[in-house]
Amino acid sequence: MFKYTIIGITLFWLTVFIFLPNLLVLTVSFLSRDNENLVVIIPTLKNYLNIADPVYFKVLLNSCKLAAITTLISLVAAFPFAAILSHLPARLRNISLLLIIIPFWTSALIRTYCIKIILTTNGLLNSFLMKLSIITEPMNLLYTNGAVIVGLVYTLLPFMILPLYATMEKLDIRFIEAARDLGAGYLNTLIRVIIPLSAPGIIAGALLVFLPALGLFYIPDILGGAKTLMLGNLIKNQFLDARNWPFGSALSVILTLIMGILLAVNYKTVKAAANRGIL
DSSP: OHHHHHHHHHHHHHIIIIIHHHHHHHHHTTSBOOSSOSOBSOOOSHHHHGGGSHHHHHHHHHHHHHHHHHHHHHHHHHHHHHHHHHTSOHHHHHHHHHHHHGGGGSOHHHHHHHHHHHHSTTSHHHHHHHHTTSOSSOOOOSSSHHHHHHHHHHHHHHHHHHHHHHHHTTOOHHHHHHHHHTTOOHHHHIIIIIHHHTHHHHHHHHHHHHHHHHHOOHHIIIIIGGGOOOHHHHHHHHHHTSOOHHHHHHHHHHHHHHHHHHHHHHHHHHHHHHHTTOO
C-alpha cells in the first residue's frame, strides 16, 4: 500500500507541476494575441516563424555563443581540478567537495551582485590593478559580454566539476598505466586515454553548464545590462514586459527542444560508455 501511495503522489506531482504546465506552454505557443488579450484562441505558426527574424535569431546565436564559451572555460578550469580531486586522500577529498558546495548556501543573486562590485569601474579589481601599476586608468569591465561570462562561469563551475569528478573517480588506473608502459607521454595519455574515458562526465557537465547558461536571465541583466541579451532574458521580457505570452512560450519550447536534444546525446554517450565497460 505504501509503495502505491508514493507512486501515486509522485505521478500527481509530475502531472500537475511538470506535465500540465509544459503542455500549457506548448499550447499557448501555437495561439495568438491582440492588444486587449494576452492569449487569443486563434491557431498560428507565426510565433515560431518570428524566431527566424534577424533580431531574435541574433539573440539565439549570441546566447549559444556565450553559453558555449562559458561551457568551454568551465571545462578547462574544472578538468584538472576534478582530476586532482579524484586522487586526493579521502579526508582532503571530502573537505574539497564541501568547499565546492558551500557557495550554494548563499543566494546566487547575492553572489552575482558581489561580482558586480568587483568588476565595476571603481571596484576591487580595478583598484588592485591600479595599485600594482599594471593599468593607469580603470578598465570598463562591467556591462560587457566578458562580465556576463565571468558571472556564468563562477555560478556554474561546480556543475562541471562534480560530474567530472564522479567519472574520474571510477576510472581504472590500469588504462593509464598501460598507456605509460607502451611509451605514451603525458599529453598522449591525456588525449588518447583520459579524455575519452572521461567523455560521459564531460558531456554531463557540459549539459549542466550549457543549458542553465542559456536560460539564466538575472546574470546578463545585472552584469551585462542592456548590452547583453540572452535567450533567458528574451523569454522573461516577452512574458513580463512585452506581454507577448505566445511568442514567449514558443521561445520556451525551443529552449526545451535544445535541452531534449542534448539530453539524448548524453544518454547515448553514457549507454555507449556502459557497453564498453567504462561505467
